[in-house]
Amino acid sequence: MSELSTLIDELKSIYDGDAWHGPSLKEALAGLTAEQAAARPVPGAHSIWELALHIAAWKGVWARRLEGDPTSEPEEGDFPAITKTDDKSWGEALARLDGAQQKLLGAASELNDSALKQKVAGADYTVEYMLRGAARHSVYHAGQISLLKRAFGRQ
Amino acid sequence: MKDYLTDFFRFNDWANRLVLEKVSEMRDPAEAVRLFSHLIDSQDKWMARIDREESADERPWFGPSYALEELSARWGRSLAAWIDFLQKLPEERLGERVHYTATDGKPYWSLLIDIALQLNYHSIHHRAQVSLLLRKQGIEPPFIDYVGYTRR
Numbered sequence: 001m002s003e004l005s006t007l008i009d010e011l012k013s014i015y016d017g018d019a020w021h022g023p024s025l026k027e028a029l030a031g032l033t034a035e036q037a038a039a040r041p042v043p044g045a046h047s048i049w050e051l052a053l054h055i056a057a058w059k060g061v062w063a064r065r066l067e068g069d070p071t072s073e074p075e076e077g078d079f080p081a082i083t084k085t086d087d088k089s090w091g092e093a094l095a096r097l098d099g100a101q102q103k104l105l106g107a108a109s110e111l112n113d114s115a116l117k118q119k120v121a122g123a124d125y126t127v128e129y130m131l132r133g134a135a136r137h138s139v140y141h142a143g144q145i146s147l148l149k150r151a152f153g154r155q
Numbered sequence: 156m157k158d159y160l161t162d163f164f165r166f167n168d169w170a171n172r173l174v175l176e177k178v179s180e181m182r183d184p185a186e187a188v189r190l191f192s193h194l195i196d197s198q199d200k201w202m203a204r205i206d207r208e209e210s211a212d213e214r215p216w217f218g219p220s221y222a223l224e225e226l227s228a229r230w231g232r233s234l235a236a237w238i239d240f241l242q243k244l245p246e247e248r249l250g251e252r253v254h255y256t257a258t259d260g261k262p263y264w265s266l267l268i269d270i271a272l273q274l275n276y277h278s279i280h281h282r283a284q285v286s287l288l289l290r291k292q293g294i295e296p297p298f299i300d301y302v303g304y305t306r307r
Contacts, residue, residue: 003156014276020269021276042291132159133301139276143283 003113007131008105014138015101025055025138028145029097032152034090038082041151046079048148049090051141052097053080059100062134066107070122104134156249160271161241167278168234170299174282175226177289177297184223187288190281191230192220197277198233201270202240204255212256241271 013019016026029037029052037049046054057074064071074080082089108131116128123130171194178187196218203211221229244267252264286296 010272019276020273022280042287045287045290136276136279136301139279140283143280144287146280147284147287 003128004108004111004116007116007128007135008108010135011105011108011131011138014135014142019139019142021139023142023146025097025142025145028142028149029094032090032149034085034087036149036152037090037093038085039151041148045144045148047082048145049082049085049093050079051145052093053082054078055138055141056080056093056097056100058137059097059104059134062130063100063103063107065120065123065130066104066111066127068121070120072122156268157241157244157246160249160268160275161238163272163275164234164237164241166301166304167275167282168230169304171230171278171282172227173297173299174285174289175230177294178226178285179223180294181289181292183292185220187285188223188226189217189220190285190288191226193217194278194281195221195226195229195233198237198274201253201274202233202236205240205253205267205270237271237274 009017014024016024018024019027029048032048034049037052038047040047053076057076057078057080061071061074082093111127116131117126119125120127120130171191175191178184178191181187193216196214197216200211200214200216203214249266249268249271251267253267253270254262254264257263282299286299289296
């Protein structure tokens with residue numbers, strides 16, 4: 001198996017596969033109501049909704065960088081603003097996350113092993129470094145989400 | 156890949172130790188200590204399976220929590236075993252199977268490379284939770300992004 005396909009498999013399993021180290025991100029986000037997602041059970045910490053949009057925003061940045069756009073920050077902000085907190089908007093937020101994941105996987109699948117060693121557009125690190133960081137980013141926030149869920153009696 | 160995995164373990168060591176320092180400031184560190192103990196137990200259990208220790212499969216994932224004062228040394232020993240193992244391992248052996256019996260009593264196997272990867276993601280997963288527990292008790296978690304590790 002090539003290095004790239006191993007890395008893409010990791011990105012997939014961490015998002016919605018058999019993540020092994022803990023729940024996948026989708027598993028961690030499953031079954032939450034909009035009210036729960038918008039709640040702030042730990043004062044000073046982000047809500048699950050904010051974390052979901054933050055992950056989506058960064059997946060978008062990484063996808064754009066893979067496509068050669070030297071973008072540094074998400075256009076919508078590091079933690080995009082949430083204007084409405086109804087169930088429909090929560091569904092849209094989850095769809096945005098799915099879309100960003102697909103965009104990232106799509107851009108990554110256009111690469112090959114040698115591209116992993118090349119520098120990211122506008123950055124001083126390699127594509128491999130960025131994609132490894134992308135995997136860790138999702139794992140980190142899925143860990144937070146699964147703990148925040150305990151406030152609602154969900155494991 | 157061996158170098159990547161060794162670096163991943165070292166990054167987690169750096170980040171976990173920064174978080175552990177903050178855990179000692181918590182007024183109620185019980186849950187954070189339980190999660191750290193679990194990280195140590197998990198690393199040790201997988202190493203015992205690799206070493207074909209007879210009772211490896213009976214080792215608990217969540218054993219009784221260690222004392223807070225013991226965590227740093229226990230974590231260090233657990234990590235050193237993994238770093239030492241990886242350093243001595245020829246690269247091509249990363250694709251070898253490790254056989255074990257899971258908690259459902261059934262036999263399974265996993266690749267060494269996948270075990271090493273999942274242990275490190277597992278560390279990130281629970282470290283994020285400990286950071287959140289710190290914040291819950293009014294303590295600002297340390298900056299533990301990988302970029303911080305590379306800038307040391």
